[in-house]
Amino acid sequence: MKAVHFGAGNIGRGFVGLLLHEAGYDIVFADVAAELIDSLAAADSYTVHEVGQEGQDKVVTGFSALNSGTQQAELIEQIATADLVTTAVGPHILKFVAPAIAQGLAQRSAGLAPLHVMACENAINATDILQQEIQSAWEGAEHDLAVRATFANTAVDRIVPAQAPGQNLDVTVETFYEWVIDRTPFRGNEPAIPGATFVDELLPYIERKLFTVNTGHASAAYFGAAAGIEKISDAMADEQISQKVNAVLQETKALLVTKHGLDPIAQEAYVQKILTRFTNPYLPDTVGRVGRAPMRKLSRHERFIGPAADLAERGMETEALEEAIAAALRFNAPEDEEAATLHKILASQSADEATASITSLEPEHPLFTKVSSLIEAAA
Numbered sequence: 001m002k003a004v005h006f007g008a009g010n011i012g013r014g015f016v017g018l019l020l021h022e023a024g025y026d027i028v029f030a031d032v033a034a035e036l037i038d039s040l041a042a043a044d045s046y047t048v049h050e051v052g053q054e055g056q057d058k059v060v061t062g063f064s065a066l067n068s069g070t071q072q073a074e075l076i077e078q079i080a081t082a083d084l085v086t087t088a089v090g091p092h093i094l095k096f097v098a099p100a101i102a103q104g105l106a107q108r109s110a111g112l113a114p115l116h117v118m119a120c121e122n123a124i125n126a127t128d129i130l131q132q133e134i135q136s137a138w139e140g141a142e143h144d145l146a147v148r149a150t151f152a153n154t155a156v157d158r159i160v161p162a163q164a165p166g167q168n169l170d171v172t173v174e175t176f177y178e179w180v181i182d183r184t185p186f187r188g189n190e191p192a193i194p195g196a197t198f199v200d201e202l203l204p205y206i207e208r209k210l211f212t213v214n215t216g217h218a219s220a221a222y223f224g225a226a227a228g229i230e231k232i233s234d235a236m237a238d239e240q241i242s243q244k245v246n247a248v249l250q251e252t253k254a255l256l257v258t259k260h261g262l263d264p265i266a267q268e269a270y271v272q273k274i275l276t277r278f279t280n281p282y283l284p285d286t287v288g289r290v291g292r293a294p295m296r297k298l299s300r301h302e303r304f305i306g307p308a309a310d311l312a313e314r315g316m317e318t319e320a321l322e323e324a325i326a327a328a329l330r331f332n333a334p335e336d337e338e339a340a341t342l343h344k345i346l347a348s349q350s351a352d353e354a355t356a357s358i359t360s361l362e363p364e365h366p367l368f369t370k371v372s373s374l375i376e377a378a379a
Helices: 010-022 034-042 072-080 091-106 126-137 142-148 203-226 232-237 239-260 264-278 287-291 305-313 319-329 337-348 351-359 368-378
Strands: 002-006 026-031 046-051 056-060 063-067 084-087 115-119 149-151 154-157 171-174 178-182 197-199
Touching: 002 010, 002 072, 010 026, 010 046, 010 056, 010 084, 010 171, 010 178, 026 034, 026 072, 034 063, 063 072, 072 091, 084 091, 091 115, 091 126, 091 142, 115 126, 126 142, 126 149, 142 149, 154 203, 178 203, 203 232, 203 239, 203 264, 203 287, 203 305, 203 319, 232 239, 232 264, 232 287, 239 264, 239 305, 239 319, 305 319, 305 368, 319 368, 337 351, 351 368
Parallel strands: 002 026, 002 084, 026 063, 046 171, 084 115, 115 149, 178 197
Antiparallel strands: 046 056, 154 178
């Protein structure tokens, strides 16, 4: 079995690549980072260090690497004969990898089974985004694409912090992981990935993860940054910050229970597990890394405005989420282009204009006035 994976960074190697290796796939890593690809091409293994309770080292072998910018022909050939294509590149990069996948599908033999395509990104229904980009690049009949590929959405969860200098290709990750895949597109022919969980209804899992793990993690980062704390684990060791993050997740728990019918006891246990993960002292994660890209994190369907808007529409409490949004608006990292963009908007636009620019909320939405007030206070 062969898998082509776009994104050879820490998440690609330390999460998706590891699980594909353990499932028995030969992996072709594709990336535009020339130095990284050269290192992978010259190596015969790398080690994933799982840290925390019952941590262990796992060695990944059986991979090759291609530069997706300069080795297009070889990459397309590998896609044409692969069983599986996955991505971990960031939602905004999917449009750049789609043309190569489309060309690989065009060259795929009619006798091969459909190529399984899954985007493993921190975004709701990221594979749908990738599929749309592939369709835009597809030059054949729509039916031909449908018989050559199966597209399945996923929900992925593993904390992969910024890595310590000198690790080379090795990756340090937490012990916990979750890869949930929508079973329905495969029609009984799911790919063999023992480390993944296949479900009939994915949205509850996507929103449970996004509105608990991602919302909580970013909240810890923004509250920690406001307090002048550098590490996420140190921020969570601060009682006031820990209480604020827990309050945020109590609001998102109420939404998930109401919206998806999740069991409240099970969701509370999940919340507490997530809070414990954030306190892992073996993960040298920083508020700067977790908090970066605040414009995306404050966008309409992301981890703050998404659940807050759903709650507001239902007439439910959003006070803790509003406090987290206020902290996000004040996040300032000189090296972060999105943080610079955010502060430029705050300085140059009225509160209502900035609310629309940052969150895409409509003025009549019940959350709009609340966010506008937060922006006015932050400007």
